[in-house]
Amino acid sequence: MKSVSDVDALAASAHAGQVDKIGVDYVEHVRAVAAGLTPFGDTLVMAGLLHDVLEDTDWSAEQLLNVGVPARVVEIVQAVTNQAGTAYAEKIRRITADPDATLLKIADNAHNSHPDRAAQLPADKRERLTAKYRAARAELWPAAERGDIEAIVRIVNPSLLEELAQR
Numbered sequence: 001m002k003s004v005s006d007v008d009a010l011a012a013s014a015h016a017g018q019v020d021k022i023g024v025d026y027v028e029h030v031r032a033v034a035a036g037l038t039p040f041g042d043t044l045v046m047a048g049l050l051h052d053v054l055e056d057t058d059w060s061a062e063q064l065l066n067v068g069v070p071a072r073v074v075e076i077v078q079a080v081t082n083q084a085g086t087a088y089a090e091k092i093r094r095i096t097a098d099p100d101a102t103l104l105k106i107a108d109n110a111h112n113s114h115p116d117r118a119a120q121l122p123a124d125k126r127e128r129l130t131a132k133y134r135a136a137r138a139e140l141w142p143a144a145e146r147g148d149i150e151a152i153v154r155i156v157n158p159s160l161l162e163e164l165a166q167r
Contacts, residue, residue: 004045011049014057022120036107036156047076054081076100096143106140110156
């Protein structure tokens with residue numbers, strides 16, 4: 001499983017039947033995140049495709065390694081995966097300690113923050129998530145190069161370019 005297309009097929013299979021918060025096939029989210037990581041190479045694209053597989057499916061890191069997912073891809077996915085009992089601030093520190101995981105989480109945050117997606121949520125949920133994602137960007141963006149952030153948001157969520165320009 002050395003190609004992006006192999007990992008895409010694995011992600012599609014793993015997330016089959018799942019939908020996101022707005023009812024769209026879940027694989028579309030991971031593909032949008034991966035698209036934002038294309039400027040950074042196949043390792044990050046593969047991590048983008050698999051970034052929720054440990055959290056939201058029955059797959060384990062060991063299984064991913066056993067089917068040939070590169071170890072570095074699995075490491076990045078593990079870095080961004082929620083862990084029970086881990087405080088949010090600790091999760092962000094874990095992510096920002098790894099430059100690749102930081103870029104992946106920036107792409108994930110950008111897609112989750114997309115206005116077209118947010119508009120389909122109930123107002124109370126939209127407001128809560130908007131605040132959560134903005135707070136996460138305040139931690140994530142300082143841990144990455146401005147040009148890298150711009151490259152990601154240009155692809156995933158250009159509406160964030162204005163917010164980036166104000167920082």
